[in-house]
Amino acid sequence: MPRLFSAIEVPGDIAERLAGLRGGIDGARWVDPDNYHITLRFIGDVDGTTAERFSEALAKVACAPFSLTLDGLGSFGRGRPRAVWAGVAPSTPLVSLNRDHEKAATRAGLAAETRNFHPHVTLARMKRVKARDVATYLSHNGAFLTGAFPVTRFVLYSSRASKGGGPYVVERAYPLDGA
Ligand code: ATP
Ligand code: MG
Numbered sequence: 001m002p003r004l005f006s007a008i009e010v011p012g013d014i015a016e017r018l019a020g021l022r023g024g025i026d027g028a029r030w031v032d033p034d035n036y037h038i039t040l041r042f043i044g045d046v047d048g049t050t051a052e053r054f055s056e057a058l059a060k061v062a063c064a065p066f067s068l069t070l071d072g073l074g075s076f077g078r079g080r081p082r083a084v085w086a087g088v089a090p091s092t093p094l095v096s097l098n099r100d101h102e103k104a105a106t107r108a109g110l111a112a113e114t115r116n117f118h119p120h121v122t123l124a125r126m127k128r129v130k131a132r133d134v135a136t137y138l139s140h141n142g143a144f145l146t147g148a149f150p151v152t153r154f155v156l157y158s159s160r161a162s163k164g165g166g167p168y169v170v171e172r173a174y175p176l177d178g179a
Contacts, residue, residue: 002051002158004043004171006058006101008094010036010121011149014070018086021073021123021144025084025137028124035166036121038068038088040154041101043110045162050108055156055172057104062178066093067148070121073138081134082127085120086144094119097154152176 010018019033043054071089075081088094098117106112126134153175157168 001045001047001161002171003045003161003164004051004054004156004158006040006043006054006104006154006156007037007168008040008068008151008154010038014146014149017144017146018070018121018123021086021141024141025124025126025129025133027129028084028126030124031122032166035168036123037157037168038119038121040098041105041113043105043108046108046110050110054104054108054110057107058101058154058156058172058174061097061100061104061154061174063093063097063100063154063176064178065150065152065176066091067150068094069148070144070146073123073142073144074120075134075138079131081129081131082125083122084124084126084134084137085122088119088121091119094151101154 015033015036018036022030068091069089070086072087074085074087076083102113153173155170156172158171159165159168
C-alpha cells in the first residue's frame, strides 16, 4: 500500500538557506535538503483505489499561483521535542489550498483531519534530545526569514510504505493555473 501525502516543494535557493540551519542539536536527525517540503494533507498508507481517488480529486483543485515566505523556527513536542521546523508566514491562499486538499481527501473516502493546519518545513526529527538543547538552538537561529518565493504547483508524494521518511517520490505534479 502506498504511503502518500500532498505538499508544496521548497525551491532550491530556499532549501540552500534552510540547509545552513542543519546541525547544532545533539542527537537530532537532520532532514536531507532534497526532502524539504510543506505538507498540505497527510494521507498515510492507503489502498490503490483510495490513492487513485485522492489523486483524481486533487486534479480538480483550482488555485492560482501565489507566493510564500518562511518566517521563524519552532519545535513540536514541548518537554519532549519531536521536530524542529521553519514556519510559513500566514497565507490566505495556502489555507484555502489546504481546505481544498481536505475536501479531496473526503472525496477519496478518508476520515476528516482533526488537527489544526500548521504549515511548516521540518528541518530535523528527534527522539531523545534535551529540550534545553532545542531551546538554545531556537534562541540562536529562530529569527530565520526568507524572501517570498513563488508556488506554481503542488505535488502528491509517496514516502516509504508504513515507515515514512525520504527519499520522497513525486507521484504526480499539479500546476497551479486555476482561478
Ligand atoms: P519519518 O517519520 O520516518 O521521519 P516522515 O515523517 O518524513 O518520515 P511520513 O511519516 O511518511 O514521513 O510523513 C510524510 C509527511 O507528512 C511529513 O511531512 C510528516 O511530517 C507529515 N505527517 C506525518 N504524519 C502526519 C500526521 N498524522 N498528520 C499530519 N502530517 C503528518
Ligand atoms: Mg513520520
